Amino acid sequence: MVAVALALWGVALLFQSSHAVAVGQAEETVQSPESEEGLGLTGARLFASNCATCHQPGGEGVEFAIPPLRDSPFLAAGPEVAVSILLRGIDGPIRVGDKTFDGHMPSFASALDDVEIARLVTHLRKRFAGRDQEVSHAQVTWLRQEFAEAGPFAGGEALAARFGSGLAPQPPAKPSPGGAAIAPEILKLVDKGRGEVWSCSSCHGDRGEGADTVPRLAGLPAKYIAKQLRNYADGSRQNENMQLVARSLSEKERQELGHYYSAIRTPSTARPSLGGNLERGRQLVLQGDWTIGVPGCTACHGPSAFGVAPSFPGLAAQHPAYTAAQLAAWVSGRRDNSPQKMMNVIAKALNDDDRAAVSDYLATLPPVPATASATGENSR
Numbered sequence: 001m002v003a004v005a006l007a008l009w010g011v012a013l014l015f016q017s018s019h020a021v022a023v024g025q026a027e028e029t030v031q032s033p034e035s036e037e038g039l040g041l042t043g044a045r046l047f048a049s050n051c052a053t054c055h056q057p058g059g060e061g062v063e064f065a066i067p068p069l070r071d072s073p074f075l076a077a078g079p080e081v082a083v084s085i086l087l088r089g090i091d092g093p094i095r096v097g098d099k100t101f102d103g104h105m106p107s108f109a110s111a112l113d114d115v116e117i118a119r120l121v122t123h124l125r126k127r128f129a130g131r132d133q134e135v136s137h138a139q140v141t142w143l144r145q146e147f148a149e150a151g152p153f154a155g156g157e158a159l160a161a162r163f164g165s166g167l168a169p170q171p172p173a174k175p176s177p178g179g180a181a182i183a184p185e186i187l188k189l190v191d192k193g194r195g196e197v198w199s200c201s202s203c204h205g206d207r208g209e210g211a212d213t214v215p216r217l218a219g220l221p222a223k224y225i226a227k228q229l230r231n232y233a234d235g236s237r238q239n240e241n242m243q244l245v246a247r248s249l250s251e252k253e254r255q256e257l258g259h260y261y262s263a264i265r266t267p268s269t270a271r272p273s274l275g276g277n278l279e280r281g282r283q284l285v286l287q288g289d290w291t292i293g294v295p296g297c298t299a300c301h302g303p304s305a306f307g308v309a310p311s312f313p314g315l316a317a318q319h320p321a322y323t324a325a326q327l328a329a330w331v332s333g334r335r336d337n338s339p340q341k342m343m344n345v346i347a348k349a350l351n352d353d354d355r356a357a358v359s360d361y362l363a364t365l366p367p368v369p370a371t372a373s374a375t376g377e378n379s380r
Contacts, residue, residue, distance in 0.1 A: 043123025046116055050108065051124070053286065054304045054366060059128050062303045067096040073167050074159070075129035081163050082121045083140050086112070087147050091267065092155025093171040100171050104267055106366045107152065114140040152267075186256045189249075197248045200257070203241075207266035215322045218266045219368030222258035223310030229254040231337045238334055268317035268367045272360035274324060277353065281361025284354060285315075292349045297358065300342070306368045311339050314368035320359035327355045 041049070048057070051069070055061055059069035073096065074081050089107035093100050112120065114137040121140075125131035153159050156170030193199035200217075204210055208218035217225065231237035232246035233254075246254070272278065283289065285305060288296035298305055300312050307314030315323065329335035330347035338344065350358070 041116065041119070043119040043121075046112070046120040047123055047127075049282075050111070050120070053282075056303065061096075061101075062306070065101065065306060066304065067094060067099075067101040069124060069128040072096055072128060075125050076131065077163065077167060079121055079125060079131075079133060079135045079139065080143060081159065081167070082124060083117060083135065083143050084147065084162070085153070085159070086117050086121065087140075087144055088150055089152035090155060090159075091152040091265075092158070092173050094156030094159070095168065095170050102155075102265075104152075104265055104367055106268065109144065109147075114138075114144065182260050183256060186253065186260055189253065189257065190260065194248065197245050200245075205269075208261045208264050209266050209269045210319050210322065211269065212319055213321045213325055214319070216268075216270065216318050216367070217261040218264040219307075220258075220262060220313050221307055221309035222255070222262040224307070224313045225258035225261055226254045227310065228337075229257065237337050266367070268363075268365075270317045270319045270363035272320060272363050274320050274356040274360050276320070276356035276358070276360035278357065278361050278364065280354065281357035281359070284350075284358050285361055294346055294349050297362075305362060305365060315362045316365035317367035318359075318362055320356075320363045323359035323362055324355050327359070 054066045055069050056066075061068035069075060074085065074094075085105070086108045088109070090105040093102040095101075108117065117140045118135040118137040122133075122135045125133065125135075153162075154173035156167065157173045160167045160170045188194070190200045193202070200208075203214050204217050205214075208216065210216035228237060229242075229246045229249060230251070232239060232242045233249070235243070249257070284294065285297045288294045288299065297315060300308065301315050302308040302312065305315040326335060327347045327350065330338070330343045333344070336344065347355070
């Protein structure tokens with residue numbers, strides 16, 4: 001029995017070695033003083049921890065959603081441009097090469113200190129723009145003081161206005177909306193409800209941002225939202241409040257509400273709150289853990305967990321209490337409406353700590369970029 005136990009332990013250790021190495025490296029760098037400021041990570045590891053999830057490990061970005069870092073004019077310009085973007089974030093369209101991207105990049109001002117931002121920008125500019133200039137933390141400190149009260153840049157146009165015309169022509173901050181306007185009756189459902197049925201915004205927020213156990217709807221695929229409303233209406237997904245609302249809607253209204261929320265862009269209000277291990281969550285979301293038979297979340301839910309329409313919703317920036325509650329519902333069978341019951345199997349393979357880790361890590365990701373299929377939200 002001892003020999004068998006040792007053999008099983010050896011096999012488990014072999015399969016888990018890659019995870020152990022990754023965690024060990026992260027812990028080692030956090031505990032090793034590498035600068036006069038004390039503890040810190042190298043630029044490459046800061047990139048892997050903060051940028052690669054969205055911009056991808058090779059800096060290629062995600063088509064139509066996340067701009068590439070490789071050969072980016074924003075990195076090729078002076079270091080103050082990249083530093084300022086990290087400090088303030090961007091909320092609006094920017095052009096990189098011949099493509100325009102319209103989404104939301106969060107500020108890293110509170111997540112990274114001045115030394116870390118300096119190291120990260122030095123690494124980004126050297127790797128993706130061929131610039132060898134080392135950025136000092138004093139430069140970051142100066143810009144942080146300048147932008148102390150500033151919000152995100154309103155797209156590439158605001159960046160070009162601040163740092164000069166070397167960034168090439170940029171799209172206007174507020175492009176003309178396209179697509180069909182949202183019908184007034186749909187906006188009324190969102191804002192005021194109908195009869196005894198309360199409004200969508202009373203629970204999901206004015207911009208579909210959600211809160212705690214109420215999910216974020218902004219940016220989710222339109223067909224996915226309509227399907228969930230349909231499932232609530234027919235009883236295949238359970239929630240007394242949502243069942244009451246969904247059964248009061250026509251099929252056309254369900255579809256139009258889906259289009260409405262899919263087109264909204266709003267910053268994330270989600271924050272880690274369950275005490276989950278973020279490194280473990282990152283591994284499960286990006287790579288999975290085949291020792292327990294779990295694929296990475298991004299294998300189905302797409303790069304950066306932005307979702308793959310119509311069946312796989314965006315998970316990025318979802319509230320951790322909601323995500324954890326849904327994983328628990330898949331385990332218990334209270335929720336049972338995923339394709340081929342995939343989520344039931346995956347959720348059961350995760351223990352309580354893993355579910356908290358995944359939920360908290362997803363809350364750290366930037367929100368799903370909005371589509372441009374509908375209007376109405378821009379006037380709200």
